[in-house]
Structure formats: structure tokens, C-alpha cells
Amino acid sequence: MKGLAAAACATIGLLAVTATPATAADGRLILSGAGHTSTLSDPRPGCYRTASPFTTVTNATDTAVTVYTGPGCTGSARTVRPGPTTPVGERLSVSVPS
Numbered sequence: 001m002k003g004l005a006a007a008a009c010a011t012i013g014l015l016a017v018t019a020t021p022a023t024a025a026d027g028r029l030i031l032s033g034a035g036h037t038s039t040l041s042d043p044r045p046g047c048y049r050t051a052s053p054f055t056t057v058t059n060a061t062d063t064a065v066t067v068y069t070g071p072g073c074t075g076s077a078r079t080v081r082p083g084p085t086t087p088v089g090e091r092l093s094v095s096v097p098s
Contacts, residue, residue, distance in 0.1 A: 045098035
């Protein structure tokens with residue numbers, strides 16, 4: 001199962017930095033930037049880094065997520081609650097809570 005999840009993340013341009021076994025957030029998390037979009041479906045708890053910066057987040061999950069300016073969930077943080085597309089400035093990683 002972990003191999004399948006890693007392959008799925010690589011396919012959409014996301015790298016899992018850390019992950020803890022737990023239930024996934026229900027729904028989709030869409031990270032969009034200049035000319036690219038990455039989608040996480042039912043994302044598991046952990047930190048995800050994008051291959052390219054993203055500037056908007058559509059959090060269609062059942063939980064708030066935190067986006068960061070640096071890779072590996074470092075740098076300036078901002079919480080994005082479930083709801084419509086939110087402009088977040090240039091970000092490189094996102095954390096899904098357990």
C-alpha cells in the first residue's frame with residue numbers, strides 16, 4: 001500500500017516528506033500554481049512537498065491543512081480551512097494533520 005501511495009504522489013508531482021499511519025482526510029486537496037495543478041485524493045496525514053510552487057489551495061477535505069513557504073513543512077505557515085479556492089502566495093509544501 002505504501003508503494004502504491006508513493007507512486008501516486010510521484011505521478012502528480014508531490015513527494016511525501018513524512019507520514020504517520022492514521023486515517024486519511026476525506027476529500028480532495030488541490031494545489032495550483034503557474035501552469036500546473038497537483039491533486040491529493042483522501043490524503044493521509046503527513047507533509048507533502050510539490051515539485052513546483054503553488055499559489056492557490058482548494059481544500060475540499062473534511063479538515064484544515066497548513067501550507068508552508070519552505071520544503072519539508074518549514075518556513076512561514078498558513079492554515080487553509082475546508083472551503084473554496086484560497087490564494088496563499090507562493091508555497092512549497094502542505095501538512096495534513098493526523
